Amino acid sequence: MTDNGAVLPWLVIRQDEGGNRYRVGRYATRAEAERVADRLDTRGSRQLYVVEQVGRGTA
Known part of the structure; x- marks a missing residue:
């Protein structure tokens, strides 16, 4: 969570x-993260x- 609550x-x-x-x-979304990673x-x-979800093998 960020300071603004997002x-x-x-x-x-x-x-x-x-x-x-x-x-x-x-x-916020997997699609957004994948676009950045691809770029x-x-x-x-x-x-x-690589794209990973927080709480799934990440700290």
């Missing part, structure tokens, strides 16, 4: 070659972008 249960996570994971952002993934980098 629930943002969907995360975009960036995983690098070493297995390190970083939260890129939080989103980031097209940059040709070696990072992997």
Whole structure:
């Protein structure tokens, strides 16, 4: 939950070659998070972008 009370249960996570994971952002819907992940993934980098729901394997 953010300061304004909005629930943002969907995360975009960036995983690098070493297995390190970083939260890129939080989103209200899975579709929104997937759009962001897809946009980031097209940059040709070696990072992997995944979408996860808070409370499902995330802290």
